[in-house]
Amino acid sequence: MADYAQVPTLVYLVTGGCGFLGEHIVRMLLEQEPRLRELRVFDLHLSSWLEELKAGPVQVTAIQGDVTQAHEVAAAMSGSHVVIHTAGLVDVFGKASPKTIHKVNVQGTQNVIDACVQTGTQYLVYTSSMEVVGPNIKGHPFYRGNEDTPYEAVHSHPYPCSKALAEKLVLEANGRKVNGGLPLVTCALRPTGIYGEGHQVIRDMYYQGLRFGGRLFRAIPASVEHGRVYVGNVAWMHILVARELEQRAALMGGQVYFCYDKSPYKSYEDFNMEFLSPCGLRLIGAHPLLPYWLLMLLAALNALLQWLLRPLVLYTPLLNPYTLAMANTTFTVSTNKAQRHFGYKPLFSWEESRTRTIHWVQTMEGSAW
Ligand SMILES: NC(=O)C1=CN([C@@H]2O[C@H](COP(=O)(O)OP(=O)(O)OC[C@H]3O[C@@H](n4cnc5c(N)ncnc54)[C@H](O)[C@@H]3O)[C@@H](O)[C@H]2O)C=CC1
Numbered sequence: 001m002a003d004y005a006q007v008p009t010l011v012y013l014v015t016g017g018c019g020f021l022g023e024h025i026v027r028m029l030l031e032q033e034p035r036l037r038e039l040r041v042f043d044l045h046l047s048s049w050l051e052e053l054k055a056g057p058v059q060v061t062a063i064q065g066d067v068t069q070a071h072e073v074a075a076a077m078s079g080s081h082v083v084i085h086t087a088g089l090v091d092v093f094g095k096a097s098p099k100t101i102h103k104v105n106v107q108g109t110q111n112v113i114d115a116c117v118q119t120g121t122q123y124l125v126y127t128s129s130m131e132v133v134g135p136n137i138k139g140h141p142f143y144r145g146n147e148d149t150p151y152e153a154v155h156s157h158p159y160p161c162s163k164a165l166a167e168k169l170v171l172e173a174n175g176r177k178v179n180g181g182l183p184l185v186t187c188a189l190r191p192t193g194i195y196g197e198g199h200q201v202i203r204d205m206y207y208q209g210l211r212f213g214g215r216l217f218r219a220i221p222a223s224v225e226h227g228r229v230y231v232g233n234v235a236w237m238h239i240l241v242a243r244e245l246e247q248r249a250a251l252m253g254g255q256v257y258f259c260y261d262k263s264p265y266k267s268y269e270d271f272n273m274e275f276l277s278p279c280g281l282r283l284i285g286a287h288p289l290l291p292y293w294l295l296m297l298l299a300a301l302n303a304l305l306q307w308l309l310r311p312l313v314l315y316t317p318l319l320n321p322y323t324l325a326m327a328n329t330t331f332t333v334s335t336n337k338a339q340r341h342f343g344y345k346p347l348f349s350w351e352e353s354r355t356r357t358i359h360w361v362q363t364m365e366g367s368a369w
């Protein structure tokens with residue numbers, strides 16, 4: 001993978017390539033990776049926009065498949081040089097069972113590792129999450145931490161548990177011999193809360209605000225800070241890691257990197273207002289309108305309702321005890337490890353990331369713009 005100016009020869013596979021982050025990775029790979037000959041997009045649900053990408057110079061192969069099915073993963077990966085494994089079940093709202101979350105996130109990742117070994121695919125980039133670290137169940141703040149900051153990473157929710165287990169599998173697989181005898185080189189990226197075009201929670205908050213006459217009501221103190229990172233910069237980090245893994249295998253193999261950029265540290269709600277305010281929404285209250293104990297009671301009530309209604313209907317509100325605890329705990333990252341190890345600099349400034357996200361909200365269906 002050394003000579004960047006050569007005839008395109010490389011085959012990449014992106015699992016989860018039709019998801020929020022996956023789509024940005026796929027589109028950016030086509031723009032930014034000149035050595036790409038074929039791009040395989042593997043997803044449970046294939047999106048229609050893939051068709052338009054097939055007209056370009058790189059061969060784009062859409063593969064409908066399930067990461068929990070080992071044979072499907074191995075078949076898709078045969079002959080590929082690099083796999084970016086971003087497929088996952090992102091669920092903190094109780095939509096899927098803990099068993100399903102484990103199966104997709106942990107067994108699915110094991111299947112990807114096994115397929116690397118079986119097919120001789122040497123480079124594996126895994127999309128992990130900040131949730132592998134925290135916030136923990138005790139609600140300890142993580143303030144401007146980096147990859148080496150000591151923190152009690154204890155989880156009980158199925159999603160962070162699954163991401164932590166999967167990340168461990170990926171890191172432990174570094175150095176394992178793949179078919180042909182070469183060592184597997186693996187790396188895990190830990191995005192903080194991703195935002196940008198296609199972000200589901202921003203979409204949900206926007207429609208909720210429209211339903212309440214253009215108002216959202218503050219639930220989280222403005223002093224609680226959350227790390228956020230623009231989806232384009234997260235995609236860019238994946239592409240850089242995939243590109244540099246061969247040359248810097250000794251340095252980068254088995255390493256974890258937080259995904260970061262210049263997005264400001266703010267509370268989850270205040271941060272989202274950076275996009276929703278210019279689209280006509282207002283956040284009511286300088287302080288939370290309800291005391292924390294009452295919000296906790298409502299969150300617990302939501303959890304109870306979810307359980308009671310489960311046989312009839314899937315009730316998955318934004319507010320539950322886990323999301324409330326997440327939103328109420330400071331978790332911010334300050335690091336330059338990615339810059340030191342593989343020369344990462346954000347591709348999009350904060351202003352550009354903000355403008356792109358605002359534009360996306362303004363063009364949403366039902367938008368007042
Ligand atoms: N959204 C966020 O703020 C963050 C996300 N992440 C991680 O980034 C990755 C991508 O997340 P998002 O793009 O936000 O989620 P997403 O739900 O938009 O995308 C996930 C993609 O994986 C696919 N997928 C799910 N189960 C599959 C299976 N069994 N087989 C094949 N494909 C399957 C889905 O169809 C979807 O296209 C996930 O691994 C997630 O854990 C990490 C940190 C933050």
Ligand SMILES: C[C@@H](CO)CCC[C@@H](C)[C@H]1CC[C@H]2[C@@H]3[C@H](O)CC4=CC(=O)CC[C@]4(C)[C@H]3CC[C@]12C
Nearest residue numbers: 090092129131192193219268318319323324326327
């Ligand atoms: C109490 C509500 C009142 O407005 C606000 C609820 C906000 C929550 C839905 C979000 C707060 C923090 C978010 C999570 C965080 O950004 C980290 C994440 C990392 C991931 O890997 C996946 C997504 C998420 C869990 C993200 C999900 C939404 C929040 C819990």
